[in-house]
Amino acid sequence: MIERTLIIIKPRAMKENKLSKILTMIEEKGYHLVAGKVVKLSRAQAEGFYHVHKGKEFYEGLVKFMLTGPIFVSVWEGENIILGLRKLMGKTNPLEAKEGTIRHKYAHNVRENCIHGSDSTQSADSEIPFFFSENELIME
Numbered sequence: 001m002i003e004r005t006l007i008i009i010k011p012r013a014m015k016e017n018k019l020s021k022i023l024t025m026i027e028e029k030g031y032h033l034v035a036g037k038v039v040k041l042s043r044a045q046a047e048g049f050y051h052v053h054k055g056k057e058f059y060e061g062l063v064k065f066m067l068t069g070p071i072f073v074s075v076w077e078g079e080n081i082i083l084g085l086r087k088l089m090g091k092t093n094p095l096e097a098k099e100g101t102i103r104h105k106y107a108h109n110v111r112e113n114c115i116h117g118s119d120s121t122q123s124a125d126s127e128i129p130f131f132f133s134e135n136e137l138i139m140e
């Protein structure tokens, strides 16, 4: 099934100039970039995007981290891309991420884990419009 997913490259990876290396890893899997932009989140946006984690002990630290610098938000398309990208990203905690995954290569710790990807089609359906309007998502 052809799916779309939201991918965010997080502030520390941006500061460390890892953006193009990470995007290349995604492209080399055969996935296609539909839309992308550099964004500096407001606190309201960071809290809104991660509202499902509100109340968890890591929530405030996560929101603060996401405000430390610009991020790259993007929409990608491909065959079963949600699962495929979750495999390519590796486990949330980079200490558990397999060699060859994005988080194994470029993440520092569970909070500063360099990349976010939608975890289901339902998440993608709410995360994509959070950052992109309909007319930014047209491929042809």
Ligand code: CMP
Pocket: 053, 058, 062, 092, 110, 111, 112, 113, 115, 116, 117
């Ligand atoms: P992400 O895929 O962006 O989704 C939620 C984020 O919360 C996750 O990546 C991590 O950056 C962060 N996160 C999840 N679990 C923890 C944790 N135990 N401690 C700190 N941050 C976490």
